Amino acid sequence: MKDDKKRTFRSAGWFARTDKDGFIHRSWMRGYPQDVFDGRPVIGICNTWSELTPCNAHFRQLADHVKRGVWEMGGFPVEFPVMSSGETNLRPTAMLFRNLISMDVEESIRANPIDGVVLLTGCDKTVPALVMGAASVNLPSIVISGGAMLNGKFCGQDLGSGTDVWRFSEEMRAGRMSLESFMDAQTGMSRSVGVCNVMGTASTMATMVEALGLSLPHNAAIPAPDSRRLTMCQLTGRRIVEMVHEDLTLSKILTRPAFENAIRVNGAVGGSTNAVIHLLAFAGRVGIDMTLRDWDAFGRDVPTLLDLKPSGRFLMEDFYYAGGLPAIVRALGEKNLLNKDALTVNGKSIWENCQNAPTHNAEVIRPFDKPLVESGGIAVLTGNLAPDGGVLKPSAASDHLLKHRGRAVVFETIEDYHARIADPNLDVDETCVLVLKNCGPKGYPGMAEVGNMGLPPKVLEKGVTDMVRISDARMSGTAYGTVVLHVCPEAAVGGPLALVQNGDMVELDVPARRLTLDVPAAELAKRRAAWKAPEPPMQGGYQGLYVKHVQQANIGADLDFLVGCRGSTVTRESH
């Protein structure tokens, strides 16, 4: 740590004053000895605790352990709440609120006497929302995740959060699982505090922040109830104080090489497609030139080494015991698939942190010559059905469907899908392509995780478990299937997806990265002339603002006026 005892930190603008305003700032804090206002770093602990976000319900304890570390290093910790988002409870979709939470985070940090910030993140959207908000202020910032829950257990088998829900739901709909067993399984699935225990979006994003260098090594995989998670909180609290002394701001970590590392790591762990949108949004906040194509360029040849659900067999707990993310990073580095000099929050490069990381279980973290999937990563598809791109996760798809031509069965909305999918008269078989419209950022609104729409019962009854599905929606990171997502432009703004009709032929060619609607241009022009934009479900309030300003998924689905960094300066006093 630099000896910068003479440096004046941002918080001194509040607490070091000897006038009326300084009196007000100190006096109303209450209960602290005067010497905490001696110019020491003030550390904000941004907490997404909420009982309505059950994955983050243990965060008060985590915050207490962060505080220990801050006090130890001579800092002054102040915890503050921001809006939380629980994936399982929020309607119409938690993604609608990611950008709102990021505004809460940004304004809370900037408006307060804070010199550095610890971001306490867990359930899916709490990770990107906090990083996006902090990135737009650019103070020293460090992430500590809540960790994943223990392996689920049911009838002697391990259960993966979400992933096995989708499987059980299909089994029950196909008549192979009783309602009683289905209800029993739910109690065995979520056995401890923490986020989903598969490589879903929460664990993917915890992995992404570690790969970006925004957290201490091993943050991604230490299980939520493991005492080492509490230790990491304390170490994180210690480290943020040092970061303030070193002026190690977030933009010094979130560099282009760091993003490239994260994209490769996503391929190596079989991460969620949601990471694509969130990292594009991060890049927008810090002004890094990153495009959807970078996901294909950097992730394409990365094999998936981690054998974790939903792509593989194991769960997050197993990942930690097998060596955690440092072991994966080491494997990438040894194959020259890593920008080794990328800086991390502990002041060391990612390679210094991971070059000697051991692998303890080669079944879970597989070697390069025996990967789970040869070409992992995210496939970015373009073509006349997705001029601005769509994505597919090859590791979660079926090999035999990666090149497929089929007849479209179209659902205009998610309600239309629910109303007709189980209809025995629905003209569909396993060779068809299910197409879902109006579930994108503006159309839903909020881009719901409905892209992995369940198969028609009459197809399931034949024992078929996958079909090609295409939409402008997202998919839960816990889900799987040959599912094309994030099709841009979305249907609600008149993208070609809006023009697809029942019976059209659609061609998916993942190796060639193409998605084609086989309809003559003249016919498409006729349909476009007759197309009318759907009415948004709500005109006013936050939803109204969101629909007006949300950008398309291929550039991160941020609100247009939130893109960029606005810094930490506030010149006016409040009284």
Ligand code: FES
């Ligand atoms: Fe919270 Fe999956 S529902 S992490």
